[in-house]
Amino acid sequence: MKKPFEDLDFESVRKKAYAIRHNYFDDMDKHLLNFENSLSKKGINVLWIKDKKSMLESLGTLAGSLNARRLSFDTSLPLESFFANKAEVVPIDKAENTSDDIDLLVVEADFGICDKGAVVFLDKRSASCFNKMKNLAVIVNIDQMIANMQDLSFFISLKYLSKESKMPHDVKIIQNTMQYVFPSHLSYLSDQVISQEQMNVTVILYLNEIEDIISSELLKESLYCIHCGRCLEVCPVASANDNLSPIQLVKMNSLDKYNQSQHLFSHTTLCGACECVCPVNIPLLKLMLSEMQVSNMVVKYSRSKQLYNLFSKRSKLNKANNPFFRFFFVKRFFGKNKNLSRYFSNQNENFFNISYQPPHEDNPNELIKDSDFE
Secondary structure, eight states, X not given: OOOTTTTSOHHHHHHHHHHHHHXXXXXXXXXXXXXXXXXXXXXOEEEEEOSHHHHHHHHHHHHHHTTOOXXXXXXXXXXXXXXXXXXXXXXXXXXXXXXXXXXXXXXXXSEXXXXXXXXXXXXXXXXXXXXGOSEEEEXXXXXXXXXXXXXXXXXXXXXXXXXTTOSOSOEEEEXXXXXXXXXXXXXXXXXXXXXXXXXXXXXXXXXXXXXXXXXSTTGGGGGGOOOOOHHHHHOTTGGGTTTOOHHHHHHHHHHOTTOOSOHHHHTOOOOOHHHHHOTXXXXXXXXXXXXXXXXXXXXXXXXHHHHHHHXXXXXXXXXXXXXXXXXXXXXXXXXXOHHHHHHHHTOXXXXXXXXXXXXXXXXXXXXXXXXXXX
16 A cells, blocks of 8 residues: 655655645634634534633533533543533443433544534544434634645645554544434334434534734744644653653643743753654744743743753763763763663764754844854
């Protein structure tokens, strides 16, 4: 079987993906309004949700209006616990085989298609249950929207580029009203009769508290992520530190207004592997360095100085390229982390690909690379 993009240059694919994502976010307001209008014309309800609290409140209101007593969830969001004492929550793996109807299924879409008013599901556990539900609530993250249907297959291939299966086994697209199929027992007939009625579908456009990210031209590029997981696969730090991917680190730091967590410093080596494999060509190193600058201005000076002293040694390490010097550096800063120690010990080329120094006084936004010290 031919592999996706086998005949194409990967850099060309990355540039195309970046351009498509950039164009969507550049006119995001227009695309989202087109999406909403298209859904409304089809009789599909649309809700705009800003944050998790509003999400829970809106789903609670929706469940109440539908008199939904049995709910099932197929999302990455931790919603079940909120409804545990308000209704019966049926695990999604049991929903397909349950004899009674589920009153409301809440499922998260992988993509939304703006020009067609469509939502796309890839290998969802609940996919076989869609036509068994009276009421369906679909959560669509606004950063996972695609402007045109013609780009859908391109992004599905990108998303599964590093997976063994290469492509999803099941793709479902909802772009029209759906029919709910249910059995009816009539008193004068012994056989079961299958009936249909229109399903009540509500699409939730979820902003997920990204207003501050969208307002920054640089940080906005972190939203280009399509959650393929490639940066996590190649990151030498992720497996040793809570499996936080590089893109997650950037978003976490940007949403942490007081910069108290400091995850960005302890969870990256700035090796650049993540940026090399990103199929959407997100400038991850530039994003990380930018967020480090923000942290430097917000946190206390003593803490900031200690962290930046660590990163400022990178250019010296690249020039020294001395195994003896490297050994003591790794032992001092990463000695307790066996995975990272092993990673650094196995580096044959430059110890770090990029370095960070405090910005020049005349240009506080300037990023300084190793070449500046040569």
